[in-house]
Amino acid sequence: RIGPAFRTSHPLASGPVVxxxxxxxGFVETFLGELNYGQGTLLSQSTVNDQYLALARxxxxxxxxxxxxxxxxxxxxxxxxxxxxxxxxxxGRQLGNNLLATNLQDIAQVAMERCGIDIATLRAQxxxxxxxxxxxxxxxxxxxxxxxxxxxxxxxYGIRYEYGIFRQTFEADRxxxxxxxxxxxxxxxxxxxxxxxxxxSFGGSTETTTDADGRERCTWTPDWQVIGMPYHYMVPGHRNxxxxxxxxxxxxxxxxxxxxxxxxxxxxxxxxxQTTAENISKVLYPEDSTPQGKELRLQQQYxxxxxxxxDFIDNTLPADFDLRRLHQRIIFQLNDTHPVIAIPExxxxxxxxxxxAWDEAWEITQKCFAYTCHTLLPEALEVWSAELLGRLLxxxxxxxxxxxxxxxxxxxxxxxxDEMLVRRMSIIAEHPERAxxxxxxxxxxxxxxxxxxxxxxxxxxxxxxxxxxxxxxEKFTNVTNGVTPRRFVRLANRRLSDLLTETxxxxxxxxLDRLRELEPYADDAGFREQFRAVKQANKERLTTLLRxxxxxxxxxxxxxxxxxxxxxxxxxQTLKLLHIVSLYDDVVSGRVPAEQVTPRTFxxxxxxxxxxxxxxxxxxxxxxxxxxxxxxxxxxxRLSVAFPANYNVTLAEKLIPAADLSEQISLAGKEASGTGxxxxxxxxxxxxxxxxxxxxxxxxxxxxxxxxxxxMTEPEVEELTARGYTPSAVYESDPQLRSTIDxxxxxxxxxGDRQAVxxxxxxxxxxDSFMVLADFRAYLDAQARVDAAYADPDAWSRSAILNVARSxxxxxxxxxxDYLERIWHA
Ligand code: 8GP
Numbered sequence: 001r002i003g004p005a006f007r008t009s010h011p012l013a014s015g016p017v018v019x020x021x022x023x024x025x026g027f028v029e030t031f032l033g034e035l036n037y038g039q040g041t042l043l044s045q046s047t048v049n050d051q052y053l054a055l056a057r058x059x060x061x062x063x064x065x066x067x068x069x070x071x072x073x074x075x076x077x078x079x080x081x082x083x084x085x086x087x088x089x090x091x092g093r094q095l096g097n098n099l100l101a102t103n104l105q106d107i108a109q110v111a112m113e114r115c116g117i118d119i120a121t122l123r124a125q126x127x128x129x130x131x132x133x134x135x136x137x138x139x140x141x142x143x144x145x146x147x148x149x150x151x152x153x154x155x156x157y158g159i160r161y162e163y164g165i166f167r168q169t170f171e172a173d174r175x176x177x178x179x180x181x182x183x184x185x186x187x188x189x190x191x192x193x194x195x196x197x198x199x200x201s202f203g204g205s206t207e208t209t210t211d212a213d214g215r216e217r218c219t220w221t222p223d224w225q226v227i228g229m230p231y232h233y234m235v236p237g238h239r240n241x242x243x244x245x246x247x248x249x250x251x252x253x254x255x256x257x258x259x260x261x262x263x264x265x266x267x268x269x270x271x272x273x274q275t276t277a278e279n280i281s282k283v284l285y286p287e288d289s290t291p292q293g294k295e296l297r298l299q300q301q302y303x304x305x306x307x308x309x310x311d312f313i314d315n316t317l318p319a320d321f322d323l324r325r326l327h328q329r330i331i332f333q334l335n336d337t338h339p340v341i342a343i344p345e346x347x348x349x350x351x352x353x354x355x356x357a358w359d360e361a362w363e364i365t366q367k368c369f370a371y372t373c374h375t376l377l378p379e380a381l382e383v384w385s386a387e388l389l390g391r392l393l394x395x396x397x398x399x400x401x402x403x404x405x406x407x408x409x410x411x412x413x414x415x416x417x418d419e420m421l422v423r424r425m426s427i428i429a430e431h432p433e434r435a436x437x438x439x440x441x442x443x444x445x446x447x448x449x450x451x452x453x454x455x456x457x458x459x460x461x462x463x464x465x466x467x468x469x470x471x472x473x474e475k476f477t478n479v480t481n482g483v484t485p486r487r488f489v490r491l492a493n494r495r496l497s498d499l500l501t502e503t504x505x506x507x508x509x510x511x512l513d514r515l516r517e518l519e520p521y522a523d524d525a526g527f528r529e530q531f532r533a534v535k536q537a538n539k540e541r542l543t544t545l546l547r548x549x550x551x552x553x554x555x556x557x558x559x560x561x562x563x564x565x566x567x568x569x570x571x572x573q574t575l576k577l578l579h580i581v582s583l584y585d586d587v588v589s590g591r592v593p594a595e596q597v598t599p600r601t602f603x604x605x606x607x608x609x610x611x612x613x614x615x616x617x618x619x620x621x622x623x624x625x626x627x628x629x630x631x632x633x634x635x636x637x638r639l640s641v642a643f644p645a646n647y648n649v650t651l652a653e654k655l656i657p658a659a660d661l662s663e664q665i666s667l668a669g670k671e672a673s674g675t676g677x678x679x680x681x682x683x684x685x686x687x688x689x690x691x692x693x694x695x696x697x698x699x700x701x702x703x704x705x706x707x708x709x710x711x712m713t714e715p716e717v718e719e720l721t722a723r724g725y726t727p728s729a730v731y732e733s734d735p736q737l738r739s740t741i742d743x744x745x746x747x748x749x750x751x752g753d754r755q756a757v758x759x760x761x762x763x764x765x766x767x768d769s770f771m772v773l774a775d776f777r778a779y780l781d782a783q784a785r786v787d788a789a790y791a792d793p794d795a796w797s798r799s800a801i802l803n804v805a806r807s808x809x810x811x812x813x814x815x816x817x818d819y820l821e822r823i824w825h826a
Contacts, residue, residue, distance in 0.1 A: 015065075015068055015069070015072070016065055016068070016069060017064055017065040017068055018065070019061070019062055019064070019065040020058075020061050020062060022062065022102075022103075022104065022107060023107065024107055024110050024111045024114065027058065027104070027107050027108060027111035028111045028114055028115060030058045030061055031054055031055060031058045031111060031112075031115065032054075032115070034053075034054035034055075034057040034058050034061075035050060035051070035054040038053070038054060038057050039053055039054050043115060043116075048121060048122065048125050049125060049185050049186070051117055051122055051125075052095075052122045052125035052126060052188075053186055053188050055095065055108070055112070055119075055122050056094070056095055056126075056188035056189065057188050058108075059095065059098045059099055059102065059104065059108070060098075060188065060189070060234070062102045062104060063098065063101075063102060063234050063236055063243050066236070066241045066242065066243045067234055067243035067245075069241070070241075070242050070243050070244065071245070074153050078329065079153050079826070080153070080328060080329055080330065080331065080824070080825075080826040081153040081154065081155060081312075081329060081330050081331075081826070082147060082152060082153065082154040082155070082330075082331055082333060082819075082824055082826060083154075083155055083157060083308065083312055083330050083331065083332040083333070084140065084143060084144065084147075084154060084155070084156045084157065084333050084335065085157050085158075085304075085305060085308060085332050085333065085334055085335060085339035085342060086136075086137070086140040086156065086157070086158050086335035086336075086338070086339065087158060087159060087300065087301065087304065087335070087336075087338035087339065088131060088132030088133060088136055088137030088140060088158065088284070088335075088338075089129075089131050089132055089137055089140045089141050089144070089156065089158050089246065089248070090130065090131060090132030090133070090134070090137035090138040090140070090141055090165075090649060091128065091129045091131065091141045091233075091649070092128050092129075092138075092141065092487060092648075092649030092650065092653070093123070093126045093128045093649070093650055094126065094129075094189045095122070095123055095126050096123060096491050097145075097236075097486070097487055097491060098234070098236060100238070100486060100490060100491050101236035101237065101238055101239060101486070102236065102239070103239050125185075127180075127182045127185070128182070128648055128649055128650050129164060129182055129187075129189075130164030130165040130180055130182065130284070130648060130649075131158065131159070131160075131161050131164050131165075131248075131284060132164075132165065132284070133165055133284070133285075133286065133287070133288035133566065134288045134565065134566045135288075135374070135565075135566075135672075135673070135674070135675050135676075136288075136335065136336055136374050138649065138675060139335075139374075139452075139481055139675060139812075140156065140158075140335055141484075142482065142483050142484040142487075142675075142812040142815075143812055143815065143816060144156045144235045144244065144246060145235065145484040145486060145487065145812065146482070146484055146811070146812040146813045146815070146816040147235075147244060147816055148235045148236055148237035148238075148240075148242050148243065148244040149237040149238045149240060149242070149484075149486070149510055149813065150237070150813060150816055150817075151237060151240060151242045152816065152820065152826065153244070153826075154235075154244050155244070155245055155246075155247055155312070155316075156235065156244075156245070156246040156247065157247055157248075157249075157304065157305075157307075157308035157311075158246070158247075158248050158249070158304060159248060159249055159250075159281050159284075159300060159303070159304045160190070160231050160248035160249060160250040160281055161281055161282070161283055161284040162181075162183060162250075162281060162282050162283065163179050163180050163181060163182070163282060163283040163284065164180045164182050164284050165180060165284055165286055165607065165648070166178060166179060166180055166286055166607070166610065167179070167180050167646050168607050168645050168646040168647070169645050169646070170619075170623060170643075170645050173619075173620050173623035173624050173627070174616065174619070174620050174623075175607070175608055175616050175619050175620075177286075177610050179283075189233055189234070190231040190232065190233055190248075191231065191232040191233075192229060192230070192231050192250075193229075193230045193231070193232060194229060196230050196311065196315055197227050197228060197229045197230070197252070198227070198228040198230075198249075198306070198307045198310045198311060199225050199226075199227060199228075199254070200225060200226050200227075200228055200302070200303050200306045200307060201220070201222030201224070201225045201306075202222055202223070202224050202225070202226070202299065202302070202392055202393070203222055203223040203224055203391065203392060203394075204220065204221045204222040204223040204224075204394065205220075205221055205394055206218055206219065206220045206221070206394050206395045206398060207219050207221070217352070218351070218352050218395060218398070219352070220348075220352070220394065220395040224277075225254050226251045226252065226253065226254065226277040226278075226280060226303065227251070227252040227253070227254050227277075228249040228250070228251060228252075228303060228304070228306070228307035229249065229250045229251075229252050230247045230248070230249055230250075230307070230311065231247070231248050231249075231250060232245050232246070232247055233245070233246040233247075233248065234246075238486050238509060238510055247308070247311065249281065249303065249304045249307040249308070250281045251277055251278050251279070251280035251281040251282075251303060252277065252278060253273065253274035253276075253277035253278060254277070279296065280296070280299050280300055280303050281300070281303070285297055285300075286607075286609050286610055287609045287611070287612075288566045288568070288609060289375060289377055289379075289380045289566070289568060289570075290377070290379050290380055290609065290612070291380065291382055292611075293382070293383065293384060293385065293388070295388060295392065298341075298384060298388065298389065298392055298393075299392065301338050301339060301340075301341050302341050302345070302392070302393060302396075304339070305339045305341055305342040305345055306345055308342070309332075309342060309345055309346060309349060310349075312330055313326075313349060317329060323350065323354060323356070323364065324360070324364060326364050326367075326368055327364065327367035327368050330368060331368060331369075331370060331447075331823070331824045331825075331826060332346075332368055332369050332370075333369075333370050333371075333372065333819070333823075333824070334369060334370065334371040334372065334442055334446065335372055335374075336372065336373065336374045336375070337371075337373075337381065337382040337438035337439050337442060338382070340371070340382075340438040340439075340441055340442045341393070341396060341438075342369070343365060343369060343403075343441060343442070343445045344393075344395075344396040344399040344400050344403070344441075345396065346361075346364075346365050346368060346369075347361050347362065347365055347399045347403070348395055348396065348399060350364060350365065351399075352395070358402070362403075362406075365445060366445055366446075366447060367447055368447075369442075369445055369446045369447065370446050370447050370448040370449070370450070370823045370824070371439075371442035371443065371445075371446040371448070371449050371450075372449075372450050372451075372452065372479075373439065373449065373450070373451055373452075373460055373464070373672075374452055374672050374673075375672055376456065376459055376460070376463070376464060376669065376670060376672055377570065377670065378464075381437070381438070381439045381464075382438040382439070383429060383435045383436065383437050383438065384435060384436045384438065385433055385434070385435045385436075386428065386433075386434040386435055386436060387433070387434070389436055397436075400427060400428075400436055400441060401428070403427065403441070403444065403445070404426060404427040404428055404444075407425075407427065407444050408422050408425070408426060411425055411471070414471060421467060424467055425440070425467045425468065425471075426440075427440045427441050427444060439464075439465070440465075440468075443465055443468045443475070444468075446475070447475070447823070448475060448476075448477055448822065448823045449465070449468075449475055449476050449477070450476070450477045450478055450479050450822075450823065451478055451479075451672065451673075452478075452479065452480065452481045452672050452673040452693075452694075453478070453480050453481060453672060453673035453674075453693045453694040453696070453697060454478055454480060454696060454697060455669075455691075455692065455693060455696050455714070456478075456672040456673055456693060457476065457477070457478030458478075459669060459714070460476070461476050477822050477823065479815055479818045479819055479822065479823070480673065480694055480697055480809075480810075480815065480818070481673040481674075481675050481678070481694060481810075481812075481815060482675075482678065482809075482810050482811050482812035482813070482814050482815035482816075483675050483678045483679050483682070483810060483811070483812055484811070484812050484813075485508070485509060485512050485682065485811050485813075486509065487653070488653070488656065488679045488682065488683070489509075489682055489683065490509050491653065492652075492653035492654070492656060492657050492683070493534075493538065493656075493657035493683055495534040495537055495538060495657075496531075496534050496538075496657065496683065496684065496804075497509075499530055499531065499534055500515070500518065500804075503517075503518065503521060503527070504517040504518055508808070510813065511813075512807075512808035512809075512810075512811035512813065512814070513808040513809070513811075513814075514808065515804060515805050515806075515807065515808040516805055516806070516808060517805075518801060518804060518805035519802065519805045519806075521801060521805075522798045522801040522802050522805065523798070525794070527801070528794060528797040528798060528801065531684065531797055531800065531801055532793065532797050534684075535658070535660070535684060535800075536556075536557075538657040538658040539556050539557075539560055539658045540556050541654065541658065542554075542560075542654055542655060542658040543556045545654050546642060546644055549644065550642075550644045550645065552642050552644065554601050554640055554642055555599065555601065555637060555640065557599065558599035558600050558601045558640070559598060559599065559600045559601070559660045559661060559790050560600075560601050560603065560658055560659050560660045560661070561600050561601065561602050561603070561659075561660065561661040561663065562602075562603045562605075562655055562656070562658075562659040562661065562662060562663060562680070562685070563576050563602075563603070563604055563605075563606075563663035563665075564603070564604070564605035564606065564647055564651075564652060564655060564656075564676060565605075565606060565674075565676055566606060566607060566608075566609075567606035567607065567608040567612075567615040567616075567618060567619060568612075568615060569614065569615070569618075569769060569770050570666055570667055570670040570671070570770045571665070571666050571670075571671065572665050572666060572667060572770055572772055572775075573604065573606060573618055573622065574618055574621075574760065574764065574772050575665055575772045575775060575776065575779055576602070576604070576663055576665065577618070577621065577622055577625060578737075578740055578741070578744075578772065578776060579779060579780060579783055580602055580625060580629065580639065580641060581625060581740050581743060581744055581749075582736060582737075582739075582740040582780065583597060583600075583635075583639055584625075584629055584632075584635055584639060584743075585739055585740055585743050587634055587635050587638070587639075588632070588634050588635070589739070594634060594635060594637075594638050597635070597638045597639065598638075598787040598790055598791070599637060599638050599639075600638075600639060600640075601640045601641075601642060602639070602640070602641045602642070603641075603642045603643075603644070603655060603659075604622055604641070604642070604643045605643070605644060605647025605651060605652075605655065606619065606647060607646070607647060613759070614759060614760070614763060617759040617760050618760055619643075620756070621744075621749070621757060621760050622641070622643055623643055624749040624750050624756070624757075625641060625744075625749045626641035626642065626643055627749070628748065628749045629641050652676075652679070656676075656679050656680055656683050656685070657683045659680055659683065659685040660685055660686070660790070660796075660800075661685060661686055661687075661688060661786060662676070662677060662680030662681065662685040662686065662687045662688070662689075663688060663689075664676070664677040664680075664687055664688070664689035664690070664692070664693075664695050665688065665689060665690055665710075665711070665775075665779065666690060666692045666693065666770075667690070667692070667711075667712075667717060667770040667771050667775070668690045668691050668692045668711060668712055668713050668714040668716070668717050669692065669714035669717055669718070670692065670770065671692045671693035671695075672693055673693040673694040674692075674693045674694050674695065675694075677689065677693070677694055677695055677698055678694060678698065678807065678810035681698055681702065681803045681804070681807040681810070682803075682804060682807045682810065683804070684800040684801065684803060684804050685800070685803070686706065686707065686708065686786075686789075686796070686799055686800060686803060687699075687702075687707050687708065687803075688708040688710065688779075688782055688783065688786055689707070689708070689709065689710075690709070690710065690711040690712075690775070691709065691711070691713050691714070692714070694810070697809070698807070698810070701806045701807065701809055702802060702803045702806045702807065703802065703806070705799070706799040706802050706803055708782045708783075708785055708786055708789075709782070710775065710778040710779050710781065710782035711775040711778050711779065712771065712774065712775060712778075717771065720771065720774065725768070725771060725774065727764060727765055727766065727767070727768035727771075727772075727773045727774070728765050728766065730773040730774055730776070731765055731773060734776065734777055736780070737773060737776050737777070741761060741764065741765070744757055744760075744761055745757055745758075745761045
């Protein structure tokens with residue numbers, strides 16, 4: 001039994017925790033200790049996994065003192081905290097990042113050599129936590145990295161999915177999804193905290209009674225509950241002694257829940273019940289952009305949001321905290337609509353549990369939330385049927401109705417007699433069924449609403465939420481996305497980083513605007529030479545990786561033309577595919593001698609949502625074209641196509657530094673921002689892109705001469721839509737397009753099987769919702785400009801260097817400063 005005196009008197013009891021010596025000897029000793037005492041094995045008998053886990057736990061030890069110290073400091077200073085609420089965090093591998101943050105890369109490498117271990121083998125052992133789909137989840141990971149580096153108090157709240165985004169494999173050129181059991185070999189980066197677990201309720205009914213003093217009180221009697229168990233992850237700042245926390249929730253069955261059924265003697269049923277509860281955090285929904293209104297998804301959303309609010313209000317704030325000051329201690333940032341159910345949850349906590357009057361609770365709530373929208377696709381705006389919401393969360397539905405009633409009163413006061421407007425703005429839709437528009441709820445409650453790039457924020461105001469932006473113009477703002485230079489330059493591109501640091505010092509890692517200092521070197525022939533050597537070495541590294549990983553044989557000297565992102569029609573992977581087929585067609589039809597074709601390697605990386613059939617057909621077609629192009633001697637040494645399976649953060653870190661050309665070719669007005677576009681520019685690739693999302697800002701900053709712009713603008717798209725778009729007419733009018741599509745349709749790439757290409761070809765000819773054919777000609781012309789530019793290596797390198805030098809704005813550190821100033825006021 002430990003007495004209270006002991007807790008404080010022992011030197012190790014209240015810290016500071018002793019950090020192992022940051023020397024090779026200190027590292028080796030800690031590592032061997034972890035192997036012995038943590039893994040229960042000897043170096044001589046250990047497996048690669050033992051060694052990886054011991055290495056990870058060793059690195060963890062170097063972070064622990066700072067983590068505990070940061071926590072203590074945060075409790076003492078009581079500063080305003082950012083509660084980042086996100087259903088997704090696409091973290092990427094932790095080991096390399098944490099070695100970088102602690103400045104232990106070199107020490108660890110030598111220490112492992114001393115132990116006879118190749119550290120690269122251990123790094124490769126880590127399965128990346130794929131707890132996100134794409135841009136939105138990766139953005140959350142970049143943001144928490146930046147906040148730690150800037151020493152801003154932040155708790156990232158999310159879900160510890162047992163299965164992350166599926167692992168993609170190809171069978172007969174078709175995508176096959178394999179479950180991602182990322183936890184199966186152990187996860188050294190998480191700390192379960194059962195003492196902080198939270199009970200979450202679902203279902204049941206509500207009852208309103210009136211107090212003696214005439215106040216209405218609502219009681220919710222739920223009919224089932226689950227436990228939320230938090231797992232803490234370290235979020236280290238870059239070499240600044242700060243370690244923030246990411247708190248991910250895992251669902252567990254409650255004992256009471258089981259016992260009832262156990263006692264009735266039905267063991268199998270009891271276990272089933274347990275499974276139902278634990279299903280909540282079982283799997284990440286793999287839909288990117290087009291979520292489905294599934295009950296389990298709503299359960300996930302409420303689950304993590306209820307845990308997070310409870311955690312902050314009841315377990316983080318001092319017990320006597322005056323909740324009228326809540327906004328001085330927290331701002332909850334809603335990462336898209338997924339956590340929006342937090343709004344009625346906070347109202348419920350304040351009114352039903354803490355006894356606040358409705359108006360006062362609403363005043364508090366409005367100051368505690370801000371909302372970021374990440375899309376322009378109407379189908380991506382979540383809408384929950386009132387029937388489902390009421391069945392799962394009856395009290396929350398009542399609260400939403402009341403919020404809506406009072407809001408619509410406000411609309412009526414501002415616009416008397418305009419019932420059409422009232423219907424348009426209602427949080428509750430009535431058709432095709434009664435449903436809750438989560439984006440509207442977020443907009444009504446939030447202190448600020450932001451889009452993620454200038455164009456997107458403008459379209460959000462004008463097209464998605466026009467009535468709201470007229471009512472509350474000052475509520476709307478923009479924060480252009482950013483990416484962390486730690487992971488996507490310093491870690492992913494060591495060679496470029498070393499060159500940058502040799503040239504301008506290492507300040508750029510935490511102050512990316514310093515890249516500007518590189519500009520004069522664009523005119524220095526010696527520097528351009530070094531820059532090209534870096535790119536070439538990165539290409540060779542990639543070539544080796546793809547040979548080993550995918551059995552792909554790629555010519556390392558060709559232009560590397562890369563399109564990596566989720567597979568979606570609006571992103572237009574088919575436009576890229578048509579370009580490849582047209583180049584191939586030119587050669588095999590004899591119109592262009594092969595020697596005149598610029599050697600290019602086209603690389604695709606893309607996962608399709610498992611239920612998105614057309615997207616999967618597009619993947620099939622890319623693979624089919626790759627098979628034929630790669631095997632045809634007519635284009636050997638000129639054109640090759642690689643589609644490595646399972647594009648993820650780990651692969652991005654290898655691909656992006658090697659790229660010459662970045663493909664950002666969405667239909668204008670559809671890509672909210674893009675963040676891959678920023679990563680490529682920062683790694684010295686030139687962009688071919690439309691005037692969409694953050695491309696607009698990239699082009700403005702790097703300069704028109706260093707960016708290959710093509711395609712319709714957003715107003716032109718609008719105009720064409722209004723006029724009526726007929727893809728078949730475009731097909732008829734452009735002989736090169738006709739020849740390209742005819743070659744595809746002929747079955748040339750599918751062993752004569754015309755049926756196999758029909759889904760994609762027919763869609764292009766008769767629907768083409770994202771106007772691929774309309775932009776085909778402009779795209780090909782732009783690609784011809786790319787070829788011409790690439791023919792002059794010196795001019796190309798100059799442009800590439802200027803892309804790096806002028807992209808410092810796209811650091812997520814800058815995004816965080818913008819959020820702090822415009823939204824969080826923290
Ligand atoms: C993405 C946008 O598509 C992308 O343009 C943007 O860069 C990124 O968010 C970060 O802001 N949106 C999503 O990933 C998204 O809407 N996901 C759906 C699951 C909601």
